[in-house]
Amino acid sequence: GNFKALFISFHGSIGAGAASTVIRPPPPPPQHQSYYGQYPTPSPPPSSSSSYGPSGGGFPAGTSPDVIRAFQMVDRDRSGFIDEYELQQALSSGYQRFNLRTIRLLMFLFKNPYDSLRIGPMEFAALWSCLGHWRAVFERFDRDRSGKIDLMELRDALYSLGYAIPPSVLQLLISKYDNGLNFDSFVECGMIVKGLTEKFKEKDSGYRGSATLSYDSFMSLVIPFLVSYD
Known part of the structure; x- marks a missing residue:
């Protein structure tokens, strides 16, 4: 299902003929040094190992054999790329079976620059590593070992990842889960927060915590995270 609100506060309005909208995210707690928390900036892609598939490129050097095996098991045509259904199957071997909305968010955020509908070994390895990090965070804040986290645990988990989310946004994030x-x-939830933050940072070239966007640019930035694929 869709999240029912946008996760960015508007300051100003869009009137008839208005050319742009100024958007300001809520400021982080004082101990944070920027509006974007401390989540690490993605580093340049590592060098690849021996190539796999005719066009999919190679896995990063040092990739776990388990990760390579998970990819190869679902890439039955040996193209070097996998689609969303194959990704869903591959991740179920190491994590769990994710719903297709989550899979499509992952595909969008770990996009292959040459094929938006499939990912190759480089993207798969980065995605797998990211999920491993997020799994460790989830387990750390699932203090009662119930397999679920509540509102406050979600707040703490996202904060540990560098995202200081205001209470109103937390309520929106968790409102669909009883x-x-x-x-x-x-x-x-986390990938929506991560993705929107990264997309906003691209527009905030001065790292001031605000940006001026055209209406079209704003909609193009936000809609991919809100559209329901269910």
Whole structure:
């Protein structure tokens, strides 16, 4: 299902003929040094190992054999690329079976620059590593070992990842889950926060915590994270 609100506060309005909208995210707690928390900036892609597939490129050097095996098991045509259904199957071997909305968010955020509908070994390895990090965070804040986290645990988990989310946004994130978030739901929520933050940073070239966007640019930035694929 869709999240029912946009996760960015508007300051100003869009009137008839208005050319742009100024958007300001809520400021972080004082101990944060920027509007974007401390989540690490993605580093340049590592060098690849021996190539796999005719066009999919190679896995990063040092990739776990388990990760390579998970990819190869679902890439039955040996093209070097896998689609969303194959990704869903591959991740189920190492994590769990994610719903397709979460899978499509992952595909969008770990996009192959040459094929938006499939990912190759480089993207798969980065995605797998990211999920491993988020799994460790989820387990650390699932203090009662219920397999789910509640509102406050979600707040603490996202904060540990560098995202100081205001209470109003937390309520929106968790409102669709009556009994807490399992790991699938946590990844879905977290990837929306991560993705929107990264997309906003691209527009905020001065790192001031604000940006001026045209209406079209704003909609193009936000809509991919809100559209329901269910």
